[in-house]
Amino acid sequence: MDANREAPERILLAINDITEQRTLEETLRQRARELARSNEDLEQFAYAASHDLQEPLRMVSSYLQLLERRYKEDLDETAQEFIGYAVDGAERMKALINGLLQYSRVGRKEGEFGEVGLGEVLDEILSDLERRIHELDATIERGSLPQVYGNRDQLRRLLQNLVENALTYHGEEPPWVSVSGTQEEEGVHLVVRDDGPGIPPEGEEKIFQIFGQLDPHGTGQEGSGMGLALCKKIANRHDGQIWVESEPEEGCAFHVTLRLSPTTDA
Numbered sequence: 001m002d003a004n005r006e007a008p009e010r011i012l013l014a015i016n017d018i019t020e021q022r023t024l025e026e027t028l029r030q031r032a033r034e035l036a037r038s039n040e041d042l043e044q045f046a047y048a049a050s051h052d053l054q055e056p057l058r059m060v061s062s063y064l065q066l067l068e069r070r071y072k073e074d075l076d077e078t079a080q081e082f083i084g085y086a087v088d089g090a091e092r093m094k095a096l097i098n099g100l101l102q103y104s105r106v107g108r109k110e111g112e113f114g115e116v117g118l119g120e121v122l123d124e125i126l127s128d129l130e131r132r133i134h135e136l137d138a139t140i141e142r143g144s145l146p147q148v149y150g151n152r153d154q155l156r157r158l159l160q161n162l163v164e165n166a167l168t169y170h171g172e173e174p175p176w177v178s179v180s181g182t183q184e185e186e187g188v189h190l191v192v193r194d195d196g197p198g199i200p201p202e203g204e205e206k207i208f209q210i211f212g213q214l215d216p217h218g219t220g221q222e223g224s225g226m227g228l229a230l231c232k233k234i235a236n237r238h239d240g241q242i243w244v245e246s247e248p249e250e251g252c253a254f255h256v257t258l259r260l261s262p263t264t265d266a
Contacts, residue, residue: 053097061090099226103210106154106233113262116152118145118159118190122179125160129167136175138167143180148188148258150238155258158234159190161227162254166194171249183260187240190256199246208232208242231256 068075068083075083122145126133133140140163148155159179166177178193199207210229228242231254235242239259246252 054094057090057093057097061087061094064090096226099230102157103226103230103233106230106237113149113151115147116150116155117147118155118181118188121145121152121156121159125156125163128160129163132167136167136170138170138175138177141176141178143178145179145181145190146183146188147260148238149261150258151234154234154237158231158256159192161231162192162256165227165254166192166196166252170194170196186257187260188258190258192254192256193251195251198248198250198252199244200248204244204246207244 064083064087068080068087072080122142126140126142132138163177163179167175173195176195179190180193181188181190183189207228208231210226232242235256235258240257242254242256244252244254
């Protein structure tokens with residue numbers, strides 16, 4: 001008799017558990033949808049704001065340069081210096097806006113995914129940077145790079161940012177850069193190494209944040225603060241990760257993991 005009474009109670013408890021689980025799953029799905037909409041709204045805002053800022057900023061820079069050229073003889077050294085600061089600030093703002101545009105476009109799912117030969121991508125990058133490499137007397141070492149699955153333009157942007165960083169932030173000697181990649185069981189592992197001044201431990205996370213650190217290497221050379229944040233977003237969109245290993249004065253090794261085959265286009 002007791003067993004007969006306990007059976008319906010167990011069934012009722014099981015039904016309640018299933019109901020609670022389904023309610024929780026639906027709540028999580030709803031929150032995921034809300035988060036996706038929120039992220040999309042933020043990305044659209046960043047794109048629109050960055051795009052709309054281009055024209056007024058161009059006007060500011062153009063008129064400042066026109067003022068400098070037309071009234072150069074009438075301006076004293078201090079006035080010319082102030083105009084120089086203003087023009088430099090406008091150019092830096094332009095670089096920041098361009099960085100924001102690139103960052104927002106990654107979230108807007110630009111372009112198609114497919115097979116990408118990273119070796120061919122690196123060939124194009126080194127060809128574009130040939131003059132700069134020659135001027136710096138830089139040494140570029142490269143291994144054979146595998147194919148991956150992804151967006152070609154974004155992967156080129158990622159790899160080019162890492163190579164350009166290595167060329168920009170170098171020590172007293174001409175820069176040395178190594179680009180290598182290996183195919184592993186779960187994906188591709190890329191490594192871009194340099195022999196520059198390195199990054200202090202407290203900066204290893206900040207450099208991947210938007211505007212987190214404009215001069216992470218302590219060289220006095222300022223960037224837009226967007227390059228590595230863009231690299232992180234591209235790596236994440238390709239189901240991968242990016243991190244850095246570095247010691248002050250010992251150079252950096254930027255590691256990137258990417259997927260080998262299609263899963264779901266992020």
